[in-house]
Amino acid sequence: xxxxxxxxxxxxxxxxxxxxxxxxxxxxxxxxxxxxxxxxxxxxxxxxxxxxxxxxxxxxxxxxxxxxxxxxxxxxxxxxxxxxxxxxxxxxxxxxxxxxxxxxxxxxxxxxxxxxxxxxxxxxxxxxxxxxxxxxxxxxxxxxxxxxxxxxxxxxxxxxxxxxxxxxxxxxxxxxxxxxxxxxxxxxxxxxxxxxxxxxxxxxxxxxxxxxxxxxxxxxxxxxxxxxxxxx
Amino acid sequence: xxxxxxxxxxxxxxxxxxxxxxxxxxxxxxxxxxxxxxxxxxxxxxxxxxxxxxxxxxxxxxxxxxxxxxxxxxxxxxxxxxxxxxxxxxxxxxxxxxxxxxxxxxxxxxxxxxxxxxxxxxxxxxxxxxxxxxxxxxxxxxxxxxxxxxxxxxxxxxxxxxxxxxxxxxxxxxxxxxxxxxxxxxxxxxxxxxxxxxxxxxxxxxxxxxxxxxxxxxxxxxxxxxxxxxxxxxxxxxxxxxxxxxxxxxxxxxxxxxxxxxxxxxxxxxxxxxxxxxxxxxxxxxxxxxxxxxxxxxxxxxxxxxxxxxxxxxxxxxxxxxxxxxxxxxxxxxxxxxxxxxxxxxxxxxxxxxxxxxxxxxxxxxxxxxxxxxxxxxxxxxxxxxxxxxxxxxxxxxxxxxxxxxxxxxxxxxxxxxxxxxxxxxxxxxxxxxxxxxxxxxxxxxxxxxxxxxxxxxxxxxxxxxxxxxxxxxxxxxxxxxxxxxxxxxxxxxxxxxxxxxxxxxxxxxxxxxxxxxxxxxxxxxxxxxxxxxxxxxxxxxxxxxxxxxxxxxxxxxxxxxxxxxxxxxxxxxxxxxxxxxxxxxxxxxxxxxxxxxxxxxxxxxxxxxxxxxxxxxxxxxxxxxxxxxxxxxxxxxxxxxxxxxxxxxxxxxxxxxxxxxxxxxxxxxxxxxxxxxxxxxxxxxxxxxxxxxxxxxxxxxxxxxxxxxxxxxxxxxxxxxxxxxxxxxxxxxxxxxxxxxxxxxxxxxxxxxxxxxxxxxx
Numbered sequence: 001x002x003x004x005x006x007x008x009x010x011x012x013x014x015x016x017x018x019x020x021x022x023x024x025x026x027x028x029x030x031x032x033x034x035x036x037x038x039x040x041x042x043x044x045x046x047x048x049x050x051x052x053x054x055x056x057x058x059x060x061x062x063x064x065x066x067x068x069x070x071x072x073x074x075x076x077x078x079x080x081x082x083x084x085x086x087x088x089x090x091x092x093x094x095x096x097x098x099x100x101x102x103x104x105x106x107x108x109x110x111x112x113x114x115x116x117x118x119x120x121x122x123x124x125x126x127x128x129x130x131x132x133x134x135x136x137x138x139x140x141x142x143x144x145x146x147x148x149x150x151x152x153x154x155x156x157x158x159x160x161x162x163x164x165x166x167x168x169x170x171x172x173x174x175x176x177x178x179x180x181x182x183x184x185x186x187x188x189x190x191x192x193x194x195x196x197x198x199x200x201x202x203x204x205x206x207x208x209x210x211x212x213x214x215x216x217x218x219x220x221x222x223x224x225x226x227x228x229x230x231x232x
Numbered sequence: 233x234x235x236x237x238x239x240x241x242x243x244x245x246x247x248x249x250x251x252x253x254x255x256x257x258x259x260x261x262x263x264x265x266x267x268x269x270x271x272x273x274x275x276x277x278x279x280x281x282x283x284x285x286x287x288x289x290x291x292x293x294x295x296x297x298x299x300x301x302x303x304x305x306x307x308x309x310x311x312x313x314x315x316x317x318x319x320x321x322x323x324x325x326x327x328x329x330x331x332x333x334x335x336x337x338x339x340x341x342x343x344x345x346x347x348x349x350x351x352x353x354x355x356x357x358x359x360x361x362x363x364x365x366x367x368x369x370x371x372x373x374x375x376x377x378x379x380x381x382x383x384x385x386x387x388x389x390x391x392x393x394x395x396x397x398x399x400x401x402x403x404x405x406x407x408x409x410x411x412x413x414x415x416x417x418x419x420x421x422x423x424x425x426x427x428x429x430x431x432x433x434x435x436x437x438x439x440x441x442x443x444x445x446x447x448x449x450x451x452x453x454x455x456x457x458x459x460x461x462x463x464x465x466x467x468x469x470x471x472x473x474x475x476x477x478x479x480x481x482x483x484x485x486x487x488x489x490x491x492x493x494x495x496x497x498x499x500x501x502x503x504x505x506x507x508x509x510x511x512x513x514x515x516x517x518x519x520x521x522x523x524x525x526x527x528x529x530x531x532x533x534x535x536x537x538x539x540x541x542x543x544x545x546x547x548x549x550x551x552x553x554x555x556x557x558x559x560x561x562x563x564x565x566x567x568x569x570x571x572x573x574x575x576x577x578x579x580x581x582x583x584x585x586x587x588x589x590x591x592x593x594x595x596x597x598x599x600x601x602x603x604x605x606x607x608x609x610x611x612x613x614x615x616x617x618x619x620x621x622x623x624x625x626x627x628x629x630x631x632x633x634x635x636x637x638x639x640x641x642x643x644x645x646x647x648x649x650x651x652x653x654x655x656x657x658x659x660x661x662x663x664x665x666x667x668x669x670x671x672x673x674x675x676x677x678x679x680x681x682x683x684x685x686x687x688x689x690x691x692x693x694x695x696x697x698x699x700x701x702x703x704x705x706x707x708x709x710x711x712x713x714x715x716x717x718x719x720x721x722x723x724x725x726x727x728x729x730x731x732x733x734x735x736x737x738x739x740x741x742x743x744x745x746x747x748x749x750x751x752x753x754x755x756x757x758x759x760x761x762x763x764x765x766x767x768x769x770x771x772x773x774x775x776x777x778x779x780x781x782x783x784x785x786x787x788x789x790x791x792x793x794x795x796x797x798x799x800x801x802x803x804x805x806x807x808x809x810x811x812x813x814x815x816x817x818x819x820x821x822x823x824x825x826x827x828x829x830x831x832x833x834x835x836x837x838x839x840x841x842x843x844x845x846x847x848x849x850x851x852x853x854x855x856x857x858x859x860x861x862x863x864x865x866x867x868x869x870x871x872x873x874x875x876x877x878x879x880x881x882x883x884x885x886x887x888x889x890x891x892x893x894x895x896x897x898x899x900x901x902x903x904x905x906x907x908x909x910x911x912x913x914x915x916x917x918x919x920x921x922x923x924x925x926x927x928x929x930x931x932x933x934x935x936x937x938x939x940x941x942x943x944x945x946x947x948x949x950x951x952x953x954x955x956x957x958x959x960x961x962x963x964x965x966x967x968x969x970x971x972x973x974x975x976x977x978x979x980x981x982x983x984x985x986x987x988x989x990x991x992x993x994x995x
Contacts (some may be wrong), residue, residue: 009574010482016667030568049665051396054482098766107989111389112662126466139395139662168995175992209682209797211890 004042013049042172047088059092100147106180125225136200163187242273253280315767326360353505360424372413396481401661402679414777434504451536454549459819499562520607528581618742636906652981689797690726709754716790724858725792737781802889820916837916898951
């Protein structure tokens with residue numbers, strides 16, 4: 001399986017994502033330059049964390065116009081797997097590939113710390129192998145998920161909410177919600193399930209040296225799903 | 233000598249203008265002698281910044297020469313953009329610390345942000361990939377009306393720049409003291425990794441080679457920043473806004489990637505960032521090191537606004553700019569890479585062999601200065617020094633009555649803002665990006681980072697106890713070195729090199745100069761005793777407001793090496809238990825201690841002395857004990873003495889080496905039960921001591937190792953329960969505190985003192 005990691009100007013977690021899929025999980029990986037349109041036959045695209053185009057405007061607002069994003073959108077429309085992490089999630093909402101928006105954190109500050117996530121839907125291609133909870137650090141200033149009531153109702157009804165902020169034991173509480181996200185939402189998929197956006201960084205907890213390595217299950221899940229899909 | 237006509241529109245040179253440029257009569261006489269004529273306005277500006285304290289080190293140089301800077305591991309010592317220390321595997325650690333004190337007081341967010349930007353450029357200009365940032369911050373009293381604003385602005389500025397760059401901010405320190413009320417300190421340190429045979433330097437060589445300007449355009453911001461940094465503050469004159477630069481971390485991220493990509497090839501001869509004094513100092517220094525000349529066409533400099541004079545272009549401190557000397561004919565290779573990263577790269581001049589630094593505007597020479605004299609004949613002063621009249625009073629041992637309730641003392645110390653948990657601060661810093669952070673902020677005495685593509689790790693720490701240094705600059709400075717070394721040893725590393733950032737008051741006051749000389753000597757003697765070199769550094773003088781100088785604050789950034797990254801430990805008590813061993817011989821002193829200040833409001837007394845033989849034995853036991861897996865966690869005694877160190881291990885325990893929910897313990901300190909003697913042994917500050925956690929099965933091994941290496945070691949107690957209990961010689965409980973209570977004091981102290989909302993309690 002081959003991963004493509006997009007490098008926008010200002011992306012800064014592109015090497016982290018590359019390292020994890022290539023060196024920790026042993027997959028093929030390549031960088032996709034923002035000015036290019038060639039997706040290099042990848043099977044899964046990761047939009048990494050960082051500050052695309054400086055994020056001096058709304059986060060992700062400029063990146064949606066770059067040539068590679070247009071190709072990513074086409075790839076997603078054809079059912080390709082796309083994972084947006086942190087700034088990548090923001091880009092996916094700006095590009096209309098995922099509903100809702102990410103607002104400034106309720107405490108108005110950048111927050112970097114471990115977040116415990118409860119897996120709200122274990123039947124997506126991204127979570128089939130995940131345990132009930134995973135730990136993935138957050139590192140963002142604008143990670144407060146918001147959507148209008150109707151959209152939120154649809155996301156919940158269609159089980160598109162995949163991860164929620166929780167205590168370590170999996171209990172969803174207000175205290176465990178670091179940024180004020182509605183319904184403690186940390187990650188959602190599109191209706192089809194092939195596009196996942198999440199504010200926490202699973203790549204930062206994919207090795208036992210750096211934590212309990214539970215973030216790796218998200219990558220293992222998508223590798224598993226891809227291989228199942230090609231077999232079917 | 234060439235004659236240069238005054239540029240139309242430039243001010244006329246007169247005594248008042250010379251004085252305004254901060255040049256003394258003697259210095260101006262040297263200018264006239266070097267040029268053989270009166271300088272142009274542009275040249276006057278150039279001499280002013282090049283000979284400013286900030287750029288020329290004219291006051292400090294004579295003392296800095298005494299630092300040990302050699303050693304088998306040194307790949308690049310002081311004098312370049314940053315120093316480099318070898319760690320084997322063909323790799324070097326490139327690092328430096330620098331101050332941005334004055335700008336951060338005037339405009340805390342941008343001042344701190346551009347401080348981070350500047351130190352990053354110093355490191356990546358050497359072809360090192362930055363892997364970590366640290367900072368050392370000093371603010372005034374928490375209750376001072378300006379403090380909260382400054383804390384919020386400085387922390388947000390550091391976060392804003394470092395986070396966007398994708399370089400983790402992994403450690404540092406924050407302390408408060410009234411001496412910083414009108415002059416806070418922001419010292420930023422950057423650490424990078426470089427291949428030892430691919431270190432790039434700023435040496436302009438090869439006459440005929442083109443000089444390229446890359447990065448952001450030049451604006452009018454920061455003109456005379458270096459001169460401002462070489463002067464004192466007067467209350468009410470903070471309105472100097474035009475001299476504070478504005479940072480653009482996004483452009484710097486592009487510049488970082490473009491420069492590192494460029495240096496993979498051989499099209500670059502020399503590269504240097506434009507920091508203080510901008511284009512002037514970068515070009516003059518490169519020519520100075522190369523023994524060459526430069527001819528620069530100032531009209532080709534990309535500008536942000538019209539109508540800028542050569543004076544303004546040369547002295548601007550606009551951020552995110554670099555100067556590159558390319559190999560002749562390779563200009564397009566350079567341009568291609570910068571274009572890829574959407575950056576400008578413009579040929580602005582050439583290297584010459586005439587030894588002259590010549591500036592041309594529209595074909596007309598506006599400045600022409602011989603490089604050698606401009607750099608080599610910069611003034612050097614041996615300023616008068618005088619022992620402060622109040623020195624004996626500072627060092628007199630204070631008479632302190634016993635508080636009596638040691639639980640209460642411990643809670644007060646844990647809640648004091650200098651000791652309390654700094655989570656509010658480091659939560660705002662991305663401290664994990666790049667996936668190297670093995671031991672995170674708050675979890676140990678030093679941060680630990682894996683070195684990519686190796687089995688190794690480095691430990692990094694930034695330290696200074698300015699209370700100790702003020703009381704006795706020589707002994708206090710030795711203590712700074714000892715503490716920095718202990719901090720990296722407590723995570724399992726061997727100290728290998730330091731950078732320094734020497735923050736002092738007005739050097740024209742003989743007592744400040746005396747403090748400077750004593751502190752520099754203390755640092756040097758300490759480093760020689762340890763066998764650790766200085767590879768880079770920075771001096772910040774004139775930290776004075778309304779005639780009051782700050783405490784002498786010589787901050788040290790220490791780098792330690794772990795041959796195997798699996799060895800790294802934290803400071804938290806492990807949940808699965810173990811024995812507590814006190815390593816070293818405590819010589820506690822309540823003079824100049826946090827206890828005296830926090831509990832009695834007294835800042836007086838001699839600081840604890842370093843006994844280097846014992847200190848080195850302790851470092852050896854920590855290093856070897858951790859390497860052999862005898863020691864599972866360690867923490868040195870510093871502010872607040874042995875009791876505070878123990879409490880911090882308990883509060884952060886449970887998930888070693890990460891910060892956990894806490895873990896109790898019970899130890900016996902064999903302290904004299906007389907109340908003041910008891911408080912002395914619990915809260916007195918000492919050098920040369922650390923707590924170590926050892927599994928019961930290895931207790932005998934650690935005690936034997938300590939004996940072998942000549943370090944005192946005493947088994948004092950064990951991990952267990954949910955209380956912190958310390959008994960004395962009569963087995964009376966001197967301290968008996970629930971973890972929850974201790975934790976609440978420690979976690980809440982910082983925000984409560986400064987008046988900030990406390991982050992939610994961690995799970």
